[in-house]
Amino acid sequence: xxxxxxxxxxxxxxxxxxxxxxxxxxxxxxxxxxxxxxxxxxxxxxxxxxxxxxxxxxxxxxxxxxxxxxxxxxxxxxxxxxxxxxxxxxxxxxxxxxxxxxxxxxxxxxxxxxxxxxxxxxxxxxxxxxxxxxxxxxxxxxxxxxxxxxxxxxxxxxxxxxxxxxxxxxxxxxxxxxxxxxxxxxxxxxxxxxxxxxxxxxxxxxxxxxxxxxxxxxxxxxxxxxxxxxxxxxxxxxxxxxxxxxxxxxxxxxxxxxxxxxxxxxxxxxxxxxxxxxxxxxxxxxxxxxxxxxxxxxxxxxxxxxxxxxxxxxxxxxxxxxxxxxxxxxxxxxxxxxxxxxxxxxxxxxxxxxxxxxxxxxxxxxxxxxxxxxxxxxxxxxxxxxxxxxxxxxxxxxxxxxxxxxxxxxxxxxxxxxxxxxxxxxxxxxxxxxxxxxxxxxxxxxxxxxxxxxxxxxxxxxxxxxxxxxxxxxxxxxxxxxxxxxxxxxxxxxxxxxxxxxxxxxxxxxxxxxxxxxxxxxxxxxxxxxxxxxxxxxxxxxxxxxxxxxxxxxxxxxxxxxxxxxxxxxxxxxxxxxxxxxxxxxxxxxxxxxxxxxxxxxxxxxxxxxxxxxxxxxxxxxxxxxxxxxxxxxxxxxxxxxxxxxxxxxxxxxxxxxxxxxxxxxxxxxxxxxxxxxxxxxxxxxxxxxxxxxxxxxxxxxxxxxxxxxxxxxxxxxxxxxxxxxxxxxxxxxxxxxxxxxxxxxxxxxxxxxxxxxxxxxxxxxxxxxxxxxxxxxxxxxxxxxxxxxxxxxxxxxxxxxxxxxxxxxxxxxxxxxxxxxxxxxxxxxxxxxxxxxxxxxxxxxxxxxxxxxxxxxxxxxxxxx
Numbered sequence: 001x002x003x004x005x006x007x008x009x010x011x012x013x014x015x016x017x018x019x020x021x022x023x024x025x026x027x028x029x030x031x032x033x034x035x036x037x038x039x040x041x042x043x044x045x046x047x048x049x050x051x052x053x054x055x056x057x058x059x060x061x062x063x064x065x066x067x068x069x070x071x072x073x074x075x076x077x078x079x080x081x082x083x084x085x086x087x088x089x090x091x092x093x094x095x096x097x098x099x100x101x102x103x104x105x106x107x108x109x110x111x112x113x114x115x116x117x118x119x120x121x122x123x124x125x126x127x128x129x130x131x132x133x134x135x136x137x138x139x140x141x142x143x144x145x146x147x148x149x150x151x152x153x154x155x156x157x158x159x160x161x162x163x164x165x166x167x168x169x170x171x172x173x174x175x176x177x178x179x180x181x182x183x184x185x186x187x188x189x190x191x192x193x194x195x196x197x198x199x200x201x202x203x204x205x206x207x208x209x210x211x212x213x214x215x216x217x218x219x220x221x222x223x224x225x226x227x228x229x230x231x232x233x234x235x236x237x238x239x240x241x242x243x244x245x246x247x248x249x250x251x252x253x254x255x256x257x258x259x260x261x262x263x264x265x266x267x268x269x270x271x272x273x274x275x276x277x278x279x280x281x282x283x284x285x286x287x288x289x290x291x292x293x294x295x296x297x298x299x300x301x302x303x304x305x306x307x308x309x310x311x312x313x314x315x316x317x318x319x320x321x322x323x324x325x326x327x328x329x330x331x332x333x334x335x336x337x338x339x340x341x342x343x344x345x346x347x348x349x350x351x352x353x354x355x356x357x358x359x360x361x362x363x364x365x366x367x368x369x370x371x372x373x374x375x376x377x378x379x380x381x382x383x384x385x386x387x388x389x390x391x392x393x394x395x396x397x398x399x400x401x402x403x404x405x406x407x408x409x410x411x412x413x414x415x416x417x418x419x420x421x422x423x424x425x426x427x428x429x430x431x432x433x434x435x436x437x438x439x440x441x442x443x444x445x446x447x448x449x450x451x452x453x454x455x456x457x458x459x460x461x462x463x464x465x466x467x468x469x470x471x472x473x474x475x476x477x478x479x480x481x482x483x484x485x486x487x488x489x490x491x492x493x494x495x496x497x498x499x500x501x502x503x504x505x506x507x508x509x510x511x512x513x514x515x516x517x518x519x520x521x522x523x524x525x526x527x528x529x530x531x532x533x534x535x536x537x538x539x540x541x542x543x544x545x546x547x548x549x550x551x552x553x554x555x556x557x558x559x560x561x562x563x564x565x566x567x568x569x570x571x572x573x574x575x576x577x578x579x580x581x582x583x584x585x586x587x588x589x590x591x592x593x594x595x596x597x598x599x600x601x602x603x604x605x606x607x608x609x610x611x612x613x614x615x616x617x618x619x620x621x622x623x624x625x626x627x628x629x630x631x632x633x634x635x636x637x638x639x640x641x642x643x644x645x646x647x648x649x650x651x652x653x654x655x656x657x658x659x660x661x662x663x664x665x666x667x668x669x670x671x672x673x674x675x676x677x678x679x680x681x682x683x684x685x686x687x688x689x690x691x692x693x694x695x696x697x698x699x700x701x702x703x704x705x706x707x708x709x710x711x712x713x714x715x716x717x718x719x720x721x722x723x724x725x726x727x728x729x730x731x732x733x734x735x736x737x738x739x740x741x742x743x744x745x746x747x748x749x750x751x752x753x754x755x756x757x758x759x760x761x762x763x764x765x766x767x768x769x770x771x772x773x774x775x776x777x778x779x780x781x782x783x784x785x786x787x788x789x790x791x792x793x794x795x796x797x798x799x800x801x802x803x804x805x806x807x808x809x810x811x812x813x814x815x816x817x818x819x820x821x822x823x824x825x826x827x828x829x830x831x832x833x834x835x836x837x838x839x840x841x842x843x844x845x846x847x848x849x850x851x852x853x854x855x856x857x858x859x860x861x862x863x864x865x866x
Contacts, residue, residue: 017218187271217242338373387418394543450527613639782809
C-alpha cells in the first residue's frame with residue numbers, strides 16, 4: 001500500500017540580478033542586496049595606504065581578498081590584472097586617494113560591509129557595493145558603478161560616471177546574476193512520498209537556473225500547470241505565479257487509477273530542459289512526474305516547534321470513503337505498533353548527532369531499521385504522541401504500519417516535515433574588555449568609532465517559557481539563516497545620537513567539522529561615541545515557516561567607544577601687531593577641532609562627560625627642542641556635538657619670562673596644537689608635524705610628532721615696552737615728548753620700528769598730585785591753570801609716537817609735570833618707580849619742564865644775560 005508524505009521544503013537563496021542592483025543613476029537602500037561569499041578567507045587585517053606607502057600588497061590578480069578596515073589617503077594605490085579582483089572591507093575611507101587609476105572598473109569590485117566615506121579629491125575606477133551608507137564629499141570621481149544597502153549620499157563636486165558595460169563585463173563571484181543565464185534550465189515539481197486520494201496533495205514548483213537547482217530565476221514567472229488523467233485536478237485552476245522562482249498548488253486526484261502525470265505546460269520564461277519531479281526525498285526524474293495515489297495511509301501532523309520543546313502530534317490511519325471521497329479512520333479503539341524514523345532535510349548534513357524523539361524515545365534515522373512504538377488509536381482513528389528535537393533545522397518524521405496476514409498484509413505509510421526553531425539568540429562581544437559594567441563614561445576606552453570589533457552570535461534551544469536570557473541555554477549548532485538583521489541601542493550618553501552600524505545583516509552559518517563552534521563571529525562597527533548594546537532584530541521566517549518569532553537579542557553594555565581621530569580645520573593665526581606679537585599680547589587664533597570616526601564623520605556624542613579630550617598650545621623657537629608650553633595661555637574650549645570651536649574673537653597669549661627678567665626675541669616661533677584624548681593616546685590628532693620638545697623632522701623616518709603646527713610661517717614674539725623721554729621748553733611753547741616702542745634684543749633694549757599698531761590715550765588723568773598713579777606737579781597748579789597732553793593720531797608709527805604738552809591759563813604754568821602714559825599691559829615694564837616694586841609692571845613715566853630750556857647738546861655752557 002502507498003501512504004502519505006506531507007512535505008515542506010526550503011527554497012534555496014536566490015541571488016539578485018546585477019542589473020537590479022547597479023543602476024544608472026546609482027541607487028541605495030537595496031535589501032537584501034549583495035552578500036559576500038560564505039567561504040571568504042579570514043581577514044588579512046587593516047589595509048592602510050598613505051604617502052609613505054601601504055601595509056598590504058598593492059598588485060592583485062583575480063580572486064577574493066578580505067580585510068577589516070580600509071583607509072587610503074594621499075597617493076595612487078592598487079593595480080589589478082584581469083577581471084575581476086574582489087576586495088572586501090568592514091569599512092572604507094578615502095581622502096586625496098586614487099585607486100586603480102590605470103585599470104578598468106570591471107577589474108576591481110569593492111564590497112564594504114559597513115559604511116564608505118570619500119572626502120577631498122579622489123579617483124576610483126571600480127564597481128562598489130556598500131552594505132551600509134555611502135557619504136561622498138569634496139571633488140570625488142568614480143568611474144564604474146556604485147550601489148548601497150543603506151542611503152547613498154553624494155555631495156560637494158562629486159562626479160559619478162556610471163558605465164553599466166563595466167558591470168556586464170565584471171565577475172562578481174556569484175554575489176549577483178549578470179543575466180547571462182536568465183534562461184531556465186528546468187522546472188522542478190516536488191510532492192510528498194505518499195499522496196492520498198482522500199486529500200489534496202501540495203505540489204511545489206521551482207524555476208531552476210542550473211541542473212542541481214541550487215539557484216532560481218528571480219524574475220516573476222507565470223506558468224500553466226498540467227495534470228493528465230487527474231480527477232478534479234488543480235485546486236483553483238492551473239495558472240500559477242512563481243515569485244523568486246517558487247510557487248505552490250494543491251492537486252486533487254480522488255481515484256487510484258489511472259495514474260496522474262503532472263508538468264509545466266507553458267511559462268512566460270521557457271525552460272531549456274524537460275520538467276523534473278521529485279517524490280519525497282527521492283532523486284528528481286521525468287518518471288517521477290507520473291504520480292500514484294493511494295486510498296489509504298497514515299497522516300502525520302507534526303507542527304513546527306521550538307528546539308528542545310516537546311510538541312503534541314497526531315497520527316491518523318485513514319482510507320478513502322467511497323461516498324464522500326474524503327479520509328475516514330482505518331483504526332479505531334485499538335493499539336498498534338507503528339514504526340518511526342526521521343530524516344534530516346535542512347541541513348542535510350548534520351553536525352553532531354541530535355535525534356528526534358517520539359514519546360521520549362529517540363527514533364532511528366533510516367527506513368531500513370525503524371524504531372517500533374505502540375500507539376493507542378481512539379474512536380476517531382487518531383493517536384496522540386509527543387515529538388521533540390533538541391536542535392534547529394527542518395526534518396521529516398516518517399511512520400509505517402505493517403499489518404499481519406489476517407489484515408491482508410496491509411501496509412500504511414505517512415510522513416510530515418516540520419521546522420524546529422531556535423528559541424532565542426545570544427549576542428556577546430568577543431573581547432573580554434568590551435564589557436562596560438557601569439554603562440557610562442567611566443568605562444575604559446574599548447574601540448574607536450567606526451573600528452571593527454567582533455560579536456559572537458549563537459542560537460539557543462528552549463528551556464522554559466518567558467525566557468529572556470538565552471545565553472545559558474543549550475545551543476542549536478545546526479541553525480543557519482540568511483539575512484538576520486542586526487541592530488543596536490545607545491546606553492550612554494542619554495539623549496545622544498545612536499549612530500549607524502557598520503554591518504546591517506549577517507548570514508548565520510551552521511556548525512561543521514571545519515568550524516565546530518556553535519557561535520558565529522561577525523565583524524561589527526559603530527559610527528558613534530558612547531556605550532551601546534548590540535543585538536539581532538526579531539525574525540520569524542525560517543526554512544519556509546513563520547510559526548514562531550525568534551525574539552530580539554541584546555548584548556551586555558559594550559564600550560566605551562571613542563573618536564578615531566581629531567581633525568583640525570579653519571585655522572587662522574594672525575600676528576596681533578604689524579607682523580609680530582608682543583609677549584602677553586592677545587593674539588587672534590581661530591580654529592575648529594572635530595572628533596571624527598574612522599570614516600571621517602563627526603561623532604556628535606563626543607561632548608559632556610564623554611568628551612575627555614583636552615587641547616593645549618605648545619611653542620618652539622627655531623626648532624631648538626625647547627617646549628615653551630608653560631608660556632602659552634591655556635585653551636578654554638569645550639566640546640559640543642564633537643566640535644571644539646574657537647571663533648574669530650578668540651585670543652591666546654605668550655607670556656613674559658620670570659619678572660623682572662626679559663628674554664627673546666623669538667623670531668622663528670612655531671605654535672602647535674596638542675590634544676590629549678584622556679585615553680592614553682587611543683585617539684590622535686591628524687596631520688601632526690611638530691614635536692616641540694625635540695629638534696629635527698619628527699615625521700621621518702616614522703612619525704613621532706606630538707602636535708600640529710598652527711602657523712604657516714614663523715611667528716615673531718617680542719618682549720616689549722614703551723619708553724618716554726623728558727621734554728623741556730618755555731612755558732608758552734608746545735613741548736614735544738618722544739615715546740618709543742622697544743623690544744628686548746637679547747642683550748639690550750632697542751627700538752621696534754615694526755610697531756605701527758599700538759594705540760594710547762594721551763590725555764592726563766588728573767591735574768593734581770597722585771603718587772599712586774605717578775602724577776606730580778612741582779609746584780602745584782594755581783587756580784585757572786591746566787596742562788594739556790595730546791597726540792594726533794594717538795597711534796605709534798614706525799615704533800614712535802610724539803606727545804604734545806601745552807600749558808594753559810593765566811599766568812602760564814612754570815614748573816615740572818611728571819606723568820605716566822597708560823599703555824597696554826604687554827608694553828608695561830618693571831620700572832620700579834617707588835623703589836620697592838622690582839617685580840611689578842607699571843606704565844612708563846617722564847617729565848615735562850615748563851619755563852626751562854634744556855638747550856642743545858652741542859652747547860657746553862649757557863647763561864642768561866640782562
